[in-house]
Each structure stands twice: as structure tokens, then as C-alpha cells.
Amino acid sequence: MRLTFLGAAGTVTGSKYLLEHDGRRVLVDCGLFQGLKQLRLRNWDRLPLPASQVDAVVLTHAHIDHSGYLPALAKQGFRGPVFSTPATQELAALLLPDSGHLQEEDAFYANRHGFSRHSPALPLYTEQDGRRVLQQFRPRGFGEAFEPVPGLTVRFSPAGHILGAASVHVAWNGGSLLFSGDLGRDEDILMRPPAPPPAAGHVVIESTYGDRLHAREDVAATLAETVRRTAGRGGIVVVPAFAVGRAQALLYLLATLKRERRIPDLPLFLNSPMAADVTDIYHRHHGEHRLDASQCEAMCLCARVVNTVEESRKLNELRFPAVIVSASGMATGGRVVHHLKAFAPDRRNTILLAGYQAAGTRGAALAEGARTLKIHGDYVPVRAEVVSLGSLSAHADREELLRWIGRLPGAPRRVFVTHGEPVAADRLRLAIEERHRWPCTVAEQLQAVDL
Template sequence: VNEGFNGKIFCTRPTKEISRLILYDSAKIQEEEAKKANEEHFSKHDPAEPLYTESEVDSVIPKFRVVDKDLDVKLDDDISFKFFYASHILGACSIELTIDGKVLVFSGDIGQDDDVLMFPPQKPKKADYVFLESTYGNRLHPQTDALFELETIINNTFNKGGTVVIPSFAVERVQTMMYLIWQLKKEERLPDIPYIIDTPMGISVLDVFKDNSPWHKLSFEDCDEMCKVFTLISDYKDSMNAVYDKKPKVVIAASGMITGGRVLSYLERLIDKPETTVVLVGYQAEGTRGRKLLEGAQEIKIYGNYYPVVANILLIESLSAHGDQKDLLNWLSELETKPQKVFLVHGENQAADELRLKVQEQYGFDTQVPFLGQVIEI
């Protein structure tokens, strides 16, 4: 927009609401960090500047145009598009784009067929060209019971007098963990201890969930009942009180990869205690604290200080918001005619190439893994 874009930004209603939250939150953090960098002179940039500001977000939001899924939108005589449900996170959709009579389908991120909160992804019926993600193109999610795993972890930690810390993505994963704990509490399978949600962004996204119940499996009433199980913390002072409270509890806090957020304050106090359990519930990118913990790091740096890792570090693998190889192959199963080509994107080389072989074997589709920067002529 700063460089002159003056068009429309089409999205679903939940996507607009979540984008608004994320953009303003990100801009505020960037402005605060740039100000601090300039005051303390620790940035290599002079002056340090945010990527974008809150006032710049003000100019972006009015350009959003909400479009419901399964609705054909005509952009001009030769171009139209349609969103269809992708199941990845709240509001996520694949796109069917028709240009000059040719149908191009872009999967975006595809969720699991049996996701805890999201409905199964809709499958495309027709496509001349398919652009399909391949994040987990070479793996299958373990067939484990996330409820049983979580029940065991929380009860074992409680019996040791410890706290369970669950670093979590504010969008979708916080809500998934809340749902699982709610189910366990309803069945009286968990101890009577505090269950804390300490992420202002995650709490704001909860409101988006409540307002968009047709997009997920929970009713408005379900969301309200679920929230009654938890202490929702937005205020910083309340957060610090929870951090210093020594009683056993379960804390869900951002960020999911432990790159920042309030979860750092909990880990600063608890990572060196043997009775603490840290439960990773999402993808941990290379170079993040979460990845280092997953790989068995002996110490971790938080706020400039190193702390020994004595806590139990566990991973619940079955909660990914990305479909596995089976889900991705299944997503292609309802195409009524053979596409001219399938392009596999958004995946590491090995994952994409293994999925390519599987697509060709199962469907006989001409399948390619394009390289970065490659120009594809349709």
C-alpha cells in the first residue's frame, strides 16, 4: 500500500478479523522495539525503523473485502474466483481461479481431515492446473490419542507438584488446546488446579471464534462453556502474578515456537525445575528455542541469560494444522477430470518430491516440483 497499491484485498470474514488483530499487534510491537533500539543504540540500523506502523495499518484495513466461501466472484469478463474451505485455521480457504476459461486451483495450507476444531477440507471438483502444498508430503501423522496424552502429562506433572507450560500459537492452537482440556475436565479426568490462558492475542482470537461458529465445530454456547474452565489473562500485572505463583497449574501462552511472548517469563522461572513439564504442540522451526528444546538442548537463553534445561520436554505430534501425505493425496480424490499439471509448492525438497511420486503413482497426474523463481507458462 505504501508503494501505491490501491486495489481490493479479498478474504473471508474470519480472515479479515484475525488479520486486523495480527497487523495492529505486530505494528505496535515493531514500533516499540524500534523506539527501544534507538534509545539504547543496539540496532545496526540508524535509525531503527518498524517494517510498518499502526497508522499504515489504518490505510490497509479499508481495502479488505469480505467474500463468503462457495461464492463465485467475477472480477471482469474473463476472470473470476471462488473460496472453498481449507480447514487449516479459522477462515482459511483454497482458491479456485478461472482465467480465460482455464481453472487454476491454489490449495493454500490444507488441514487434517480429522482436525479437532475444523471441519474436513473441501476437495476441488475441477482444475486444469493445481498448486498443492507439500509441507508434510513425506510423512504421516502418528495415530495417537491427543486427549489421552494430555491427560497423562497433566496428571503426572500434578502428582510431582509441578506446572505444565504449553507454548502455543495464538491463532487456532490455543483454542484447540482449550477444547481438549475442556473435554477432559467435563469427563473429570484432570485435577482441580488453575488452567490459565496467558496470551492477549489468543484471547482476542477466541472472540473471533465465537462470532464465526459456522466456520468450526463449536457453537457460541460451546465457546462460552469452554472458557469457564480457564482463567483468561490479558493484564501484564496479572500475568506476572501467575508467573510467580508456585502452585501447580497448566499455562497456555504464546509464542508457539518460544521465540517471544509471555511464555518466556514462565520458562525463565520454571525451565530449571525437574517437576516442570513443557509440552510442544506445533511445528518448531530451525533456530527457534522450541526446536532447540526438542533436540535436547542442555541450556536455553532467555532475556540474555542462560538457564539449564531440567524440565521434562514433551511433544504431542498429532495436533498439526497441516494435513499429512494421506490428507494431501485425499484432497485430490474428487477431481472429475485429469488436470493438465499438478505443481507441488510450500514444502521442503524431499517432502515435495516424495509427494510427487505418490501423486503420479496413485492418480497418474503429471506432477512437478517447481524451483524458486521458476516462471510457469499456462
């Protein structure tokens, strides 16, 4: 078995792991690179093998940094099956066409206003490309053994994080390899904790928060205080939020705070039709999360869903206190970028960051105290208050990662650390070596290893 790291090495995006065994090739994850320009440019590079030679893809979950390259792979000639959990398939049916649509919108906007260096600016793939690849999905349940190609047996186990998120166990004639996928929190607001890992000869573990612990803060109290403080000065709270996971957690918290009268009875807007559709999917997968039917219902009804582009534009004219939850979570694109352009210059307003912000994204710049943001070719002043709710992240922190891998039934032959910025990945490597005395390596881009 040969394992090659084609993404999420030295960064938290672009997850792609190539497995080659007995002449067959399987990709575990097929994600887009995001953030820094030099990373985003990798999306336009061809893989080191023709797409037509990839026999199958196995997805850990639906987030775009793990699934968003699938339409491009299919566009280049991939015709094999895509295996995922049922919830991941449902989420991908929303996320992949939306990703193509956003790329088309961004290209159109760039061409219309002439701020792209490319003439014309083109999308990596289209909405139709995103819809087309959905026909290749083959859902499999947690714990169900399946063969993506002859000679490999794969099983999904719950990873927490978001609906459908899985760790992936791959076995072949005497060998085995476990991909953690993105691991969730032990005490997440919405999701149940990750399942204990099965025994494996080799392990690939994510390290998004490999160098830090989440603050032990009262998230609801911090959110309530932020909303009250902003409303008190007549401002608007703009929340960049991932349409899958964080948007639902925020809606649940806001609905609870309103019901308990801990925040004013101000308007809540969910400016992401896709996030509203995702919220509906939570109703159909009660076994994977902590909310009951009534809590799901409250989460769905607490905000007004903004469907059309025209309605979205009108939000930028608001002159009374409100909360706007809108994608994308790191402010890399989508409707929230237009809201930042409108509301960031006003000191009365607040920008609330509610999850991990990858290097090179507008969200990371805001978290680091940037006083200007480059949006659509212009520099927009940031005078609004910026608040980070890091403990609302859906990723396990360092101690939770160590606790998960420490539950392995036996010592693996080697651990590979991926999906983290360089410092975070190396800190987790060192912690694993010191705590468990297991050989541990930080993976590098395009590194190939024979297992």
C-alpha cells in the same frame, strides 16, 4: 497467465504467489517469512515489482505466514483491495495490528537492552500500519464468484485448518489454477474437513507434512497425563500455542478434561488477549467448526485471560501447579518467550509443543532436544520436560493431502508442490507422481511459470 513463486518455496513460511494476466497483477497470499534468520531477512527485501503495481491481494487465510506482509506491502504503496472470507477478515483485524505491536515491542526491548546488531532496531511495520491495511479488505463468502481484477474469476472453498481458511480457485479465458491453501485434518478437533477440490488445469498444493503421517494417539489422554505428571512434581505446563486454532483446541480439551476430572482442578491461564478475542469469533461462525454453543462457552470460560503486561510478568512468579497457554505457537516472539525464560530452567516444569515447528524457531530447537535457548541475547538452560503433541496439528498429513488432491474431478496438467521443507515437498511430489501419474514439480523461490 504467469505464476511466480515469491515465498513458501523450500520453506513453510512467507506464502506469496504472483499472478500476471493481461497486464494485471494479483498476489495470492502475502505472508511473513519466519524461522531461520536467512528467511526472516527476506522480509526486509523489496518484492521484484513495486508494491504500487500490485492490483489486488487474495488471502487463503489469516495466519501471519500467509497475511503478515500485508502492512509492509501497503506501507510500500499497495492501495488495492484485499479479498478474503469474512472470518479471515475478522481474524486479520486481530492478527495484523498485533503483529505490528509485537514488532514494536521486540524493537523497543532490543534497543533498551542493547542486544540487537542494529542501532536502532526497527520494526518492519507498526501496529498502526496493521490497522491501516484493514480498510482495504473486501470479504467474499465461500462459493461466491468475484473478480479481483478484470478477466480473473475467483472462488473460495473451505479448506478446514482454521476459521475462514480457503482454497482459492482462479479461472481465466479457458485456463484455471487451484491453490490448496493450508489444508486441515479430516478429523480435526475443531474444524470441519476440507471441501472436495474443484476441477483445475493446474494445482498448487501445500506440503507441510508431505513426508509423514500424524500419530494415531489419543491427544486428550496424552495431554491429561502430561498435566497430571507435571502437577505431581509441583511444576507448571507452558504451552506455546497459535492464537488462532491451536489455543482454542487446547482450551476445549482442557475444559473437557477438567469437567471429567481427568486432570487436577489447577489454574488455567490464557496469556493472550488476542486468543481470547479469537475464541469469541468462534461463536459467530458455528457453520465452519464442530463445536456447539455450549462447548464454545465452556472453551471461553475455562481459563483466566491475562490482559496486561504486568499480569503477564506476575505469571513468571508462580510457585504452584498451573497451565499457561500463550502465543506464539513456535515461540518466535510474544509473551511465551518470557515464560520460557522463566520456566525452562526448572526440571519440575513442562514445555508442551502443540503444532508444527518450522526450522530455525525456538519451538523446533526444543522439539529437537536443545538444552539451551537463545532468548533476548542470553542462553537459557532447558531442564524442563519437553512434550510434543504433533497429532494436534491443524495441517493435513501426507495421506490426507493425497486424499484431497485425489478427489479432483479430472487430472490437472501439472501440480506444483509448495509450503514445505525440501524433504517434505519432494516426498509429496514423488507420492503424487507414483499414485496419480500426474506431472508434479517442487516449486523454487522466484521461479516463474507460464500456464
